[in-house]
Amino acid sequence: xxxxxxxxxxxxxxxxxxxxxxRYGFSQFGVPPSGALDTFSFRVANLLVGxxxxxxxxEVTVMGLKLKALTEVVIAITxxxxxxxxNGEPLDxxxxxxxxxxxxxxxxxxxxxxxxxxxxxxxxAVPRIMESKSTYLAGKFGGLEGRALKRSDVLxxxxxxxxxxxxxxxxxxxxxPPLQGEAFLRVIPGPQDRHFTKxxxxxxxxxxxxxxxxxxxxxxxxxxxxIERRIDVxxxxxxxxxxxxxxxxxxxxxxxxxxxESVTGGYAKIAxxxxxxxxxxxxxxxxxxxRFEPISIEEAHNLLKEQEGRLRNLEESLPxxxx
Amino acid sequence: MSLYRxxxxxxxxxxxxxxxxxxxxxxxxxxxxxxxxxxxxxAAIEGIMEAxxxxxxxxxxxxxxIVSIEDLKKRLKLLEExxxxxxxxxxxxxxxxxxxxxLYGPDFDYVAEYCHISREEVIQLHxxxxxxxxxxxxxxxxxxxxxxxxxxxxxxLKTPRLSVPAGSVAISQKQTGIxxxxxxxxxxxxxxxxxxxxxxxxDPPALLRMGDLVQFYSITAEEFEEWET
Numbered sequence: 001x002x003x004x005x006x007x008x009x010x011x012x013x014x015x016x017x018x019x020x021x022x023r024y025g026f027s028q029f030g031v032p033p034s035g036a037l038d039t040f041s042f043r044v045a046n047l048l049v050g051x052x053x054x055x056x057x058x059e060v061t062v063m064g065l066k067l068k069a070l071t072e073v074v075i076a077i078t079x080x081x082x083x084x085x086x087n088g089e090p091l092d093x094x095x096x097x098x099x100x101x102x103x104x105x106x107x108x109x110x111x112x113x114x115x116x117x118x119x120x121x122x123x124x125a126v127p128r129i130m131e132s133k134s135t136y137l138a139g140k141f142g143g144l145e146g147r148a149l150k151r152s153d154v155l156x157x158x159x160x161x162x163x164x165x166x167x168x169x170x171x172x173x174x175x176x177p178p179l180q181g182e183a184f185l186r187v188i189p190g191p192q193d194r195h196f197t198k199x200x201x202x203x204x205x206x207x208x209x210x211x212x213x214x215x216x217x218x219x220x221x222x223x224x225x226x227i228e229r230r231i232d233v234x235x236x237x238x239x240x241x242x243x244x245x246x247x248x249x250x251x252x253x254x255x256x257x258x259x260x261e262s263v264t265g266g267y268a269k270i271a272x273x274x275x276x277x278x279x280x281x282x283x284x285x286x287x288x289x290x291r292f293e294p295i296s297i298e299e300a301h302n303l304l305k306e307q308e309g310r311l312r313n314l315e316e317s318l319p320x321x322x323x
Numbered sequence: 324m325s326l327y328r329x330x331x332x333x334x335x336x337x338x339x340x341x342x343x344x345x346x347x348x349x350x351x352x353x354x355x356x357x358x359x360x361x362x363x364x365x366a367a368i369e370g371i372m373e374a375x376x377x378x379x380x381x382x383x384x385x386x387x388x389i390v391s392i393e394d395l396k397k398r399l400k401l402l403e404e405x406x407x408x409x410x411x412x413x414x415x416x417x418x419x420x421x422x423x424x425x426l427y428g429p430d431f432d433y434v435a436e437y438c439h440i441s442r443e444e445v446i447q448l449h450x451x452x453x454x455x456x457x458x459x460x461x462x463x464x465x466x467x468x469x470x471x472x473x474x475x476x477x478x479x480l481k482t483p484r485l486s487v488p489a490g491s492v493a494i495s496q497k498q499t500g501i502x503x504x505x506x507x508x509x510x511x512x513x514x515x516x517x518x519x520x521x522x523x524x525x526d527p528p529a530l531l532r533m534g535d536l537v538q539f540y541s542i543t544a545e546e547f548e549e550w551e552t
Contacts, residue, residue, distance in 0.1 A: 024373045024384070025372075026528065027373055027374075027375040028360070028374070028375065028459060029459050029527060029529035030459040030460050030464055030465050030521075030529065031463045031528065033373075129523050138506070139462070139463050139504070139523070141523035142523070146523075188334060188336055190333055190335060191334060191335050238347070238378045238379055239377055239458070239461070240379075240380045240382065241341070241376075241377055241380070241381070241382025241384075241460075242375075242382075243339045243384060246336060246339075263460055263461070263462075264375070264377055264458070264460030269335065272335050272339070274337050275338055275387075297334060297337055300336075300337035301337055301387045301391075304387060304388065308388060
């Protein structure tokens with residue numbers, strides 16, 4: 001397939017990486033999944049421009065990314081509101097836009113959330129490493145040369161015709177996940193919830209925790225009341241496999257939410273965030289407040305089905321749906 | 324009894340099941356983890372995205388939209404009942420060269436001092452037998468191996484280093500490991516290997532696999548510097 005240069009990076013911003021839905025099946029070699037943190041917004045960005053759900057997008061963090069179109073392309077921006085502009089004018093999110101050669105898109109600052117997804121029709125062309133285009137920052141592979149984007153990088157996409165039928169298409173406003181206020185994150189207790197006292201578990205479920213500055217693609221460290229551990233269990237456990245959303249509590253009693261660049265770990269996990277709420281975690285930034293609420297696994301699976309149903313409805317309602 | 328009589332299935336979130344075979348690090352427990360990982364791979368159950376084998380447990384990552392947790396548990400229990408019949412491939416022995424001490428092993432002298440043995444004895448002991456690879460984890464290609472001879476058992480560093488060079492060979496308690504790439508690390512660094520343990524472009528990407536064996540041997544600094552990978 002021929003590829004064409006679509007964007008030049010004028011400013012890389014705080015952290016911009018190429019991500020898809022991650023690599024699975026390689027954890028036996030110590031390789032974490034990586035991939036977009038807010039998979040809901042990520043997939044909507046792809047659907048809008050007519051891509052497959054898992055096509056590679058840019059994950060834009062906080063602010064500062066500025067890029068110039070090198071040819072005519074269709075794009076969409078979803079996820080956290082980082083105040084995107086087109087040639088200096090505010091640019092609507094959650095809809096498609098046609099850019100022409102020379103257009104400049106910039107992300108001017110945080111208005112809500114923390115991470116935006118920037119899709120281009122056809123998807124960003126980078127080699128697949130272990131079946132995925134996702135950047136794994138700590139491992140220095142995947143995405144564009146295993147690193148965050150930098151100034152003067154040129155991004156490529158397949159040389160496909162412009163999907164004219166997608167122009168002006170919007171994601172329904174009521175379906176956009178709200179980003180304001182304190183985030184309620186629903187969790188399923190375990191697998192080591194019994195390592196904490198009854199009081200410790202109650203603290204975890206009732207207190208408000210604040211996101212610290214130690215917040216990246218590996219995990220989110222929280223500040224708040226200490227979670228009391230039982231005196232007859234050790235601080236560390238024998239190292240075991242991890243999932244994005246697992247909440248580990250190290251010796252200091254302050255919880256850490258693990259994200260997609262973690263593979264194994266040796267701290268007790270009091271609970272894990274349900275899949276339907278992981279997109280909210282992706283939009284947390286330092287200073288934000290959160291609360292945890294335990295629910296049953298059946299409820300969690302139902303909530304996930306609801307969320308996936310919404311995506312499917314969108315997929316089926318789009319023009320030129322070919323399935 | 325380190326192996327549980329009945330294997331518990333623990334829930335981790337709404338997409339993970341943790342199958343725990345025992346409560347300590349032992350080859351016997353680890354063998355069960357490996358057998359179960361092999362059984363799951365062979366069974367190719369629809370909806371299982373990943374199986375993460377570690378010292379004493381196996382994390383099964385599933386898609387609840389494809390397979391229900393009840394069905395998954397049932398199928399995994401059936402697999403577990405047949406585990407004693409598992410046939411393992413013959414373990415592969417990999418010999419790895421190590422240059423010990425000096426700038427390659429900043430904690431080498433401390434280990435000798437802590438264990439009250441000579442520098443030569445540290446090398447002899449570390450190279451005295453093949454080690455079992457219990458798991459690959461923490462970072463791509465990092466082998467957790469054991470068990471070290473009792474005389475070499477040393478606790479981890481009190482304060483982890485911010486940066487450990489790629490290829491560093493380290494020990495901690497009864498375990499030994501190798502940092503495949505530069506990273507922070509809390510283990511005692513005793514030497515370095517010139518062999519590359521992880522290459523994302525290769526299939527498989529990691530040189531070593533869980534269940535296989537590693538035998539270290541000592542090389543000189545000159546041999547290390549001239550090593551061609």
